Ligand SMILES: [Zn+2]
């Protein structure tokens with residue numbers, strides 16, 4: 001297991017409306033419950049642009065956006081069970097949470113009472129260490145926030161947007177399943193999945 005931080009490179013912006021430029025930085029050493037992923041694809045969500053331009057305020061520079069991440073597992077910690085070396089894996093917009101509060105125990109980590117660690121423009125749960133996102137060559141992430149991606153997917157680039165835009169629309173459809181189904185109308189941007197639930201589709205693009 002690596003005991004030293006891992007050098008990598010990403011595209012960072014250094015000021016609002018600045019250009020993205022190659023930027024060398026390090027990822028932490030792989031801990032017992034960490035996964036090291038070689039990033040193959042990262043989607044561009046419009047929130048990445050908002051954050052890079054500091055349109056929502058609170059931008060932390062240098063910033064490496066990207067929260068629709070798909071790649072190949074290079075290394076896993078000794079306690080990791082959900083992926084193994086050589087697997088494809090994905091990371092969305094969260095990379096950690098307290099895992100102890102009421103919301104975390106209900107798998108609503110995005111509502112973590114201590115504030116979840118977002119994938120970029122955020123901090124780890126120590127509230128100090130910056131997080132950097134998927135516009136980079138590697139990421140080291142807690143395994144709880146890594147999902148296994150089947151090797152049956154032949155177009156991994158198409159998988160990446162599912163990690164934010166896709167799940168953002170799929171989850172409410174699944175959660176509110178009593179409100180969706182054949183004969184019902186639904187407003188959603190991700191029409192393919194919606195069709196699979198038998199909905200009539202009106203696309204909107206709010207993200
Ligand atoms: Zn997004």
Ligand SMILES: [Zn+2]
Pocket residue numbers: 097098099100101102103104109111112113114115
């Ligand atoms: Zn929590």
